[in-house]
Amino acid sequence: MIRFYNARVLTMAKGTEIQQNAEVWTDGDKISFVGVPTRQQLDEAVFERQTDLKGDLIMPGLKNAHTHSAMTFLRSYADDLPLQDWLFKQVFPMEAKLNEDRIYHLTKLAILEYLTCGCTAAFDMYFFRDGYVRACVESGFRSVMCGSVSGEESRLCELEDEIKKYNSTGSGLISYMLGIHAEYTCSKGLIKGLGELARKYKAPTAMHNSETQKEVDECISRYGMTPTQLFESVGAFDFGGTTFHNVYLTLEDMDIFRRRKVVCVHCPASNLKLASGIAPVAEMEKMGIEIALGTDGPASNNALDMFREMYLMTTLQKVSCKDASACRPQTVLKAVTVGGARAMCLDECDIIAPGKQADLVVIDLNKPNMQPLNNIPANIVYSADKTNVRLTMCAGKVLYENGEFFVGDDVHRIYANANRIINEMKNEV
Amino acid sequence: MIRFYNARVLTMAKGTEIQQNAEVWTDGDKISFVGVPTRQQLDEAVFERQTDLKGDLIMPGLKNAHTHSAMTFLRSYADDLPLQDWLFKQVFPMEAKLNEDRIYHLTKLAILEYLTCGCTAAFDMYFFRDGYVRACVESGFRSVMCGSVSGEESRLCELEDEIKKYNSTGSGLISYMLGIHAEYTCSKGLIKGLGELARKYKAPTAMHNSETQKEVDECISRYGMTPTQLFESVGAFDFGGTTFHNVYLTLEDMDIFRRRKVVCVHCPASNLKLASGIAPVAEMEKMGIEIALGTDGPASNNALDMFREMYLMTTLQKVSCKDASACRPQTVLKAVTVGGARAMCLDECDIIAPGKQADLVVIDLNKPNMQPLNNIPANIVYSADKTNVRLTMCAGKVLYENGEFFVGDDVHRIYANANRIINEMKNEV
Numbered sequence: 001m002i003r004f005y006n007a008r009v010l011t012m013a014k015g016t017e018i019q020q021n022a023e024v025w026t027d028g029d030k031i032s033f034v035g036v037p038t039r040q041q042l043d044e045a046v047f048e049r050q051t052d053l054k055g056d057l058i059m060p061g062l063k064n065a066h067t068h069s070a071m072t073f074l075r076s077y078a079d080d081l082p083l084q085d086w087l088f089k090q091v092f093p094m095e096a097k098l099n100e101d102r103i104y105h106l107t108k109l110a111i112l113e114y115l116t117c118g119c120t121a122a123f124d125m126y127f128f129r130d131g132y133v134r135a136c137v138e139s140g141f142r143s144v145m146c147g148s149v150s151g152e153e154s155r156l157c158e159l160e161d162e163i164k165k166y167n168s169t170g171s172g173l174i175s176y177m178l179g180i181h182a183e184y185t186c187s188k189g190l191i192k193g194l195g196e197l198a199r200k201y202k203a204p205t206a207m208h209n210s211e212t213q214k215e216v217d218e219c220i221s222r223y224g225m226t227p228t229q230l231f232e233s234v235g236a237f238d239f240g241g242t243t244f245h246n247v248y249l250t251l252e253d254m255d256i257f258r259r260r261k262v263v264c265v266h267c268p269a270s271n272l273k274l275a276s277g278i279a280p281v282a283e284m285e286k287m288g289i290e291i292a293l294g295t296d297g298p299a300s301n302n303a304l305d306m307f308r309e310m311y312l313m314t315t316l317q318k319v320s321c322k323d324a325s326a327c328r329p330q331t332v333l334k335a336v337t338v339g340g341a342r343a344m345c346l347d348e349c350d351i352i353a354p355g356k357q358a359d360l361v362v363i364d365l366n367k368p369n370m371q372p373l374n375n376i377p378a379n380i381v382y383s384a385d386k387t388n389v390r391l392t393m394c395a396g397k398v399l400y401e402n403g404e405f406f407v408g409d410d411v412h413r414i415y416a417n418a419n420r421i422i423n424e425m426k427n428e429v
Numbered sequence: 430m431i432r433f434y435n436a437r438v439l440t441m442a443k444g445t446e447i448q449q450n451a452e453v454w455t456d457g458d459k460i461s462f463v464g465v466p467t468r469q470q471l472d473e474a475v476f477e478r479q480t481d482l483k484g485d486l487i488m489p490g491l492k493n494a495h496t497h498s499a500m501t502f503l504r505s506y507a508d509d510l511p512l513q514d515w516l517f518k519q520v521f522p523m524e525a526k527l528n529e530d531r532i533y534h535l536t537k538l539a540i541l542e543y544l545t546c547g548c549t550a551a552f553d554m555y556f557f558r559d560g561y562v563r564a565c566v567e568s569g570f571r572s573v574m575c576g577s578v579s580g581e582e583s584r585l586c587e588l589e590d591e592i593k594k595y596n597s598t599g600s601g602l603i604s605y606m607l608g609i610h611a612e613y614t615c616s617k618g619l620i621k622g623l624g625e626l627a628r629k630y631k632a633p634t635a636m637h638n639s640e641t642q643k644e645v646d647e648c649i650s651r652y653g654m655t656p657t658q659l660f661e662s663v664g665a666f667d668f669g670g671t672t673f674h675n676v677y678l679t680l681e682d683m684d685i686f687r688r689r690k691v692v693c694v695h696c697p698a699s700n701l702k703l704a705s706g707i708a709p710v711a712e713m714e715k716m717g718i719e720i721a722l723g724t725d726g727p728a729s730n731n732a733l734d735m736f737r738e739m740y741l742m743t744t745l746q747k748v749s750c751k752d753a754s755a756c757r758p759q760t761v762l763k764a765v766t767v768g769g770a771r772a773m774c775l776d777e778c779d780i781i782a783p784g785k786q787a788d789l790v791v792i793d794l795n796k797p798n799m800q801p802l803n804n805i806p807a808n809i810v811y812s813a814d815k816t817n818v819r820l821t822m823c824a825g826k827v828l829y830e831n832g833e834f835f836v837g838d839d840v841h842r843i844y845a846n847a848n849r850i851i852n853e854m855k856n857e858v
Contacts, residue, residue, distance in 0.1 A: 072800070076807035080747075080754040112797035116816060272744035273811070275753040303798050303812040308740065315701035318509075324704040325509040366841070368541035369732050371501070372848040378505035382702070382731035387545060387815045387832075403816075403832075412795070419801040 002026045002396070003050040004362070008376065009034060010059040011352040012337045016330045016377035024058050026358035029172065029395040034352055053362060056390055057376060059333075060352055061120025061359040062306040063340020066244040066265040066294025068126045069110035069143075070103045073422045074299035083212055083274045083300075091299060097425045103131035105417040111139045112411060113304040115400035118361030118389045123242070123265070123294065123344045125179065125206070129166060137171045139407040140397045142359065144344040146179035146206035146242070153189030159197055173395060177242070177345065179206035183227040184215050195234030198241075204262075204345065205236045209243035212276050216248045228253035237262050242343045244294065245270075246284075247277040254280075254287045263290045263343040266335070268312035269303070270296030278320045281313060282327055291331075292339035307385050310336055314381055329381040358396040364388045431455045431825070432479040433791070437805065438463060439488040440781040441766045445759045445806035453487050455787035458601065458824040463781055482791060485819055486805060488762075489781055490549025490788040491735040492769020495673040495694040495723025497555045498539035498572075499532045502851045503728035512641050512703045512729075520728060526854045532560035534846040540570045541840060542733040544829035547790030547818045552671070552694070552723065552773045554608065554635070558595060566600045568836040569826045571788065573773040575608035575635040575671070582618030588626055602824060606671070606774065608635035612648050612656040624663030627670075633691075633774065634665045638672035641705050645677045657682035666691050671772045673723065674699075675713075676706040683709075683716045692719045692772040695764070697741035698732070699725030711746045711755045720760075721768035736814050739765055743810055758810040787825035793817045 002025065009019040011034065025033035025045065033041070071091075078090035103126070114122055121142040126132060129145060136143045145166055149155040159178055166176035178201065180186050180194050198205050209227050210216050219227045229252065231237060237260035246253075246264045257264055266279050284291055293309045295301050310332045317327035341350035349357045365373065369383045380388075392400040399406050431454065438448040440463065454462035454474065462470070500520075507519035532555070543551055550571040555561065558574060565572045574595055578584040588607055595605035607630065609615050609623050627634050639645050639656050648656045658681065660666060666689040675682075675693045686693055695708050713720055722738045724730050739761045746756035770779035778786045794802065798812045809817075821829040828835050 074803075075801065075812060076804035079804070079807050079811065080757055082753040086753070109797055109800055116797060269740075269744065272748045273753065275747040275751050275755070277748060298812070301811070302807070303814065305798070305812075305814060308737075308814075311698075311737070315698065318704040319701045319706060322704050324511040324515070324702070326704070328509055366844065368538055368545060368840075368844075369734070371538055371844045372504065372851045374503075374851060375505035375508070378508050378731070382508065383504060383727070383734075385732070385734060385737075385815050411797075415795065415797075415800045422801045422803060 001032060001045060001047050003045070003047045004053050004058060005050065006055060007053040008055060008057040009352060010057055010377065012060050012333065013351045013353055016333055018057070018376055024352060024360070026393070026396045029358055031352060031354055031356050031358050033354060054366070056365050057363040058352060058360055059363060060337040060350065061361050061392065061394065062118045062336045063292065063344065064114060064119050064122045064294055064304065064306060065242070065292035065340040065343040066267055066296055067122050067124055067304065068297030069122060069124050070098070070106035070126055070132065071297035071299040072106045072109045072418060073425065075302045077299065077422070079302070083276055084214065086274060086300065094425060097428050098128060100128040100131035102421050103128040104135050105414070105421060107132050107135035108139060108409060108414045109418045110298065110304060111135060111141045111407065112405055112414060114141065115392045115405065116389060117305045117307055117386050118363070118392050119304070119306050120359035120361065120392060120394045121340070121344060121346060121349060129162065133166065133169060133174055137173055138409070140173070140394055140399050142173045142349070142394055144175045144177060144346065146177040148179060148181050149190065150181040150185035151190065152187050153193050155190060156193040156197065163201060163203070175345070177206050178203050182208035182215070183219050183230060191230065192234045195236045195238070198236050198238055202239050204240040204242065206242040207231065207244065209246055210248045210253070211245035211271070213248050226250055226253055228256055232256045232260070245276070245279065247271055247279045249280060254284060254289060257284070257289045258287050261290065263292050263339060265292045265294045265343055266313055267294045267296040268316055269308055270300045272312070274300055278316050282317045282321050285327065285331055290339055290342050291335045292343035293336045305386060306336055310381050329377045332381045333377055358393055360393050361389060362391040364390040430461060430474060430476050432474070432476045433482050433487060434479065435484060436482040437484060437486040438781055439486055439806065441489050441762065442780045442782055445762055447486070447805055453781060453789070455822070455825045458787055460781060460783055460785050460787050462783060483795070485794050486792040487781060487789055488792060489766040489779065490790050490821065490823065491547045491765045492721065492773065493543060493548050493551045493723055493733065493735060494671070494721035494769040494772040495696055495725055496551050496553055496733065497726030498551060498553050499527070499535035499555055499561065500726035500728040501535045501538045501847060502854065504731045506728065506851070508731070512705055513643065515703060515729065523854060526857050527557060529557040529560035531850050532557040533564050534843070534850060536561050536564035537568060537838060537843045538847045539727065539733060540564060540568045540836065541834055541843060543570065544821045544834065545818060546734045546736055546815050547792070547821050548733070548735050549788035549790065549821060549823045550769070550773060550775060550778060558591065562595065562598060562603055566602055567838070569602070569823055569828050571602045571778070571823055573604045573606060573775065575606040577608060577610050578619065579610040579614035580619065581616050582622050584619060585622040585626065592630060592632070604774070606635050607632050611637035611644070612659060613644050620659065621663045624665045624667070627665050627667055631668050633669035633671065635671040636660065636673065638675055639677045639682070640674035640700070642677050655679055655682055657685055661685045661689070671721070674705070674708065676700055676708045678709060683713060683718060686713070686718045687716050690719065692721050692768065694721045694723045694772055695742055696723045696725040697745055698737055699729045701741070703729055707745050707749045710742060711750050714756065714760055719768055719771050720764045721772035722765045734815060735765055739810050758806045761810045762806055787822055789822050790818060791820040793819040
């Protein structure tokens with residue numbers, strides 16, 4: 001067992017209430033104790049490691065609920081372009097050169113970055129899954145993948161292969177959700193087929209949704225309805241789901257999300273950088289829609305930093321609603337922990353409580369940006385950054401601590417591989 | 430002398446061109462060499478320290494061109510309020526309890542935070558200057574102060590006292606610029622008097638300007654002109670100046686700034702958090718106005734993090750102009766270095782070149798968020814954060830390196846003092 005003591009604990013089980021002078025114990029991949037132990041409990045416990053946190057804070061690991069991890073190779077490669085040009089002229093041609101081995105190495109780089117921001121799970125939408133899974137399992141990092149097919153109906157069989165294969169890898173770190181890329185890249189047959197699979201497997205589905213006004217307008221001219229309404233009409237949300245971006249929503253769209261308990265993943269940095277817009281998060285919150293946070297891929301962000309996303313989530317709502325009280329820290333902290341877990345169907349990873357998975361982060365409060373301690377939850381959202389991540393634990397294993405990585409590989413080799421791969425790809429025709 | 434070798438150098442003398450495999454030497458408080466030395470130069474030099482940067486990048490120290498440093502005590506104290514309520518109901522009553530000793534301790538906390546983000550100079554607008562100056566000089570940190578008086582004309586004499594006193598402290602780290610708080614807190618007599626002092630001392634002036642629509646509307650109804658036009662009409666910009674915020678500007682306002690070579694300090698995080706709005710930075714850039722970046726005080730941000738400001742500067746322009754190509758990285762990097770130096774009249778601190786002040790930062794590229802190295806200037810703006818600050822040097826002295834501070838005081842004592850002070854103030858009636 002591992003023991004963290006002299007801790008503040010933000011369990012996220014009761015809003016943003018913080019337990020003072022508490023302890024968190026982990027046993028294997030699970031949390032085994034939270035609170036103030038009795039003398040007897042302490043005497044009976046056998047610890048392999050005991051760490052005095054000196055007042056630092058333990059909270060649930062941050063969840064990155066929308067990303068394309070291996071896109072690290074395109075970081076700062078094609079900036080300052082709008083979504084459609086960026087995607088069709090720059091991203092798709094380079095992605096055609098990817099292979100499983102490249103995905104493996106590029107994913108390892110992304111995992112390092114996730115760990116530096118206290119992120120313990122990523123909801124990944126990409127391809128060459130075997131390479132991705134190998135990188136996650138070897139690193140000890142948790143991930144849920146979702147389907148990302150586009151084009152014709154014939155690709156539905158890939159989704160059926162994947163949902164079976166990646167929900168039975170034998171690793172507790174890996175799972176899979178049905179999904180397609182987006183309305184604007186998929187045929188009507190593929191979209192209808194997604195609905196049929198949702199009903200066949202009684203499973204939620206995931207997809208990019210209403211990221212730009214152009215996407216919504218074109219969908220309406222094709223089908224007479226918004227992307228959200230189209231997905232609902234084919235039954236894709238009959239067993240819930242998770243949608244990414246959601247920048248342009250109608251009231252009817254939001255009502256579908258509320259009724260179907262669809263989790264809306266907000267990607268504020270990517271939406272700014274591609275000039276897509278600001279999602280109506282405050283309205284979603286009022287409607288009672290579950291919200292999660294994601295970075296999108298590192299090619300359109302360009303970081304994988306959940307602190308940046310938290311800050312943007314609240315402050316963009318304040319300015320777009322012209323209301324400085326919009327989207328308070330508790331809403332943001334819920335989205336980045338519990339909301340993210342709901343988006344990925346990781347109910348065992350949502351809060352700090354006995355029996356839950358030991359996916360947690362230690363926030364260093366002894367840094368200038370966290371002082372004085374007027375209001376710790378507000379400090380986390382409004383002034384914390386990656387320098388405050390003291391330790392990141394995933395499934396009971398410490399993967400990052402005091403700037404060092406414990407992911408079973410050398411970080412400089414990971415950097416060298418990423419540089420080698422992008423340079424090779426630039427020279428391939 | 431100090432020698433940094435195996436460095437990449439972003440001098441900011443020629444756009445964002447980077448010198449590879451170069452060296453930077455410092456001698457006392459100045460930069461003495463930049464480039465690739467000859468064998469003879471190396472043989473003749475005597476170094477007290479030589480550091481292999483292993484490819485990491487040296488660039489000019491980041492400049493925080495608008496802040497109220499000692500407001501650290503109000504971090505996370507009064508969030509989620511609009512500017513006018515935040516200022517009049519929360520901030521002003523607490524500020525009335527400040528004194529010189531408190532300012533000294535609270536400033537020390539802010540300086541630590543500046544150093545963690547590679548910031549080497551702050552343009553500070555606050556009061557109890559002697560406490561502030563003592564904290565800066567003891568820490569080795571550079572600061573320019575500007576006048577912050579409000580109310581009646583009678584306070585002009587304070588500005589005259591301050592401009593004489595703080596431009597001759599004997600410390601090369603400290604200087605002072607004339608200034609007032611803002612149009613909405615100053616009488617017409619005080620504003621006119623500022624113009625007279627500008628002409629008397631042939632000096633630039635500084636002030637908050639057009640931060641909210643309310644401020645502009647009320648100024649127009651009082652004087653029949655915008656705040657910018659009012660300041661221009663009294664001669665306040667006859668010798669240039671620096672204005673803070675500039676969220677609501679007319680074309681005529683921008684033309685005044687261009688003609689008068691007034692530097693506009695952009696404070697994107699604070700403008701979002703107080704729901705003030707998004708400044709027209711892309712338009713200012715097109716007009717040829719010099720732009721700088723600032724955090725504003727930690728009570729309205731709530732961090733003092735120039736990486737956050739850089740990211741917001743570019744991405745907010747993209748979304749507000751609906752143009753993903755708006756406000757490119759080179760514009761941002763110029764604002765945070767050269768623009769900041771111009772705002773503070775620190776022409777000797779703008780770029781990395783022999784004879785300039787040795788105010789510099791080493792950016793760690795061997796971190797996952799900076800890999801691969803497709804485009805380093807873009808990486809700095811779009812994906813860097815405070816974990817990439819390896820070293821911060823101010824006037825030739827290393828004040829922060831690998832997470833450790835060298836400011837002549839114990840950091841835990843600084844934190845304890847800040848917490849003691851805010852707790853005392855909460856209990857004082």
